[in-house]
Amino acid sequence: MEYPNIGVIGAGTIGTEVAQSLAQAGHLVVLVDIETEILDRARCDIGKNLKYASLFDAKVRETSHADILSRIDFTTDYRRMAEVGLVVDNSTESWPIKEAVFRQLDRTCPPDCILAANTSAISITRLAGTTQRPDRVIGVHFMNPVFRKAVVEVVKGWHTSDATVEAVRCFLGGLGKRAIVANDMPGFVSNRVLMLAINEAIFVVQDRVATPADVDEIFVKCLAHEMGPLATADLIGLDTVLLTLDVLYESYRDGKFRACPLLRQMVDAGLHGRKSGKGFFDYSGQRGLRWT
Known part of the structure; x- marks a missing residue:
């Protein structure tokens, strides 16, 4: 070895x-x-x-x-x-x-x-x-x-x-x-693309276009993703998602990487996703995911 x-x-x-x-x-x-x-x-x-x-x-x-x-x-x-x-x-x-x-x-x-x-x-x-x-x-x-x-x-x-x-x-x-x-460019391949999708999904929730459950179900059931963007954000950690978006915004100075205000508010509230027990979904119960 x-x-x-x-x-x-x-x-x-x-x-x-x-x-x-x-x-x-x-x-x-x-x-x-x-x-x-x-x-x-x-x-x-x-x-x-x-x-x-x-x-x-x-x-x-x-x-x-x-x-x-x-x-x-x-x-x-x-x-x-x-x-x-x-x-x-x-x-x-x-x-x-x-x-x-x-x-x-x-x-x-x-x-x-x-x-x-x-x-x-x-x-x-x-x-x-x-x-x-x-x-x-x-x-x-x-x-x-x-x-x-x-x-x-x-x-x-x-x-x-x-x-x-x-x-x-x-x-x-x-x-x-x-x-x-x-x-080497900030965000590389994965997060340069993924963070845009997650951030826009959060904007969709903030704008009351759909609930987190419905957003993710469209990605899973219609687009055949293994996991929806909001459950993915919860898995990564919303605090980490916010830090990553801030790095991308600072690096590129492009408004498309501006973090959604709802994301920033949730992080401030301690709703960091799976690691805190609650994010866009609630992981504390036994009945599966629930919108908080």
Whole structure:
């Protein structure tokens, strides 16, 4: 295994799923976050995820969940990044936060370590410019839920070397995932398009054209989408959707990326989607989704 030790920054929803996937593939993982409480929640969530996955996946069912968890070191100590060969950063979609994280990683990680940004929209070239290793900075956009996605959007920055792209392609192949390589522009392919659809769907609800349930049913039943745009937003996290739209608006200065006022209001109200129990739909009951 080319990268036996891998660092993961951020123990939120996506970072936790990335750490779990890596541990299941046999990697030793150093999962770093700034708060012990967040790390404790991540450990609990991975245990629950493994139990749930074992209902559908015989391989997970036959593997010791304790062994998988033992491969993950949950820590607040960035100095542990000095031991890894590749880092996947999942920190908050905010330039000041990402900038600070990448400067810290560049100081701490070995010189040949690849720094992979799991970012929704922030420019990989801009992130690389904060380091002394721009050829080893790359975008690796895992999407939620990580264990169900067979493809990963890989983003090549201005200075990202072909060797780094190939190394990451092989690394993802070891996880059973295929890389699709895109060039670097904010939002890349997926979120440059997806966020527009989500944002416009929220405008449709704000303008009382249709309820969230009806909006999503049209996409699922008429357009054969696996999930409607509003349920997708709830899954991503409405706070993350808002941060991503703000990054896109700042990057392109194009009004089409202006976040819907209803989205901003819901985030202010703490309605962040699945992770808060309520967003465009209510996830707290046993009867399925309900418009709040």
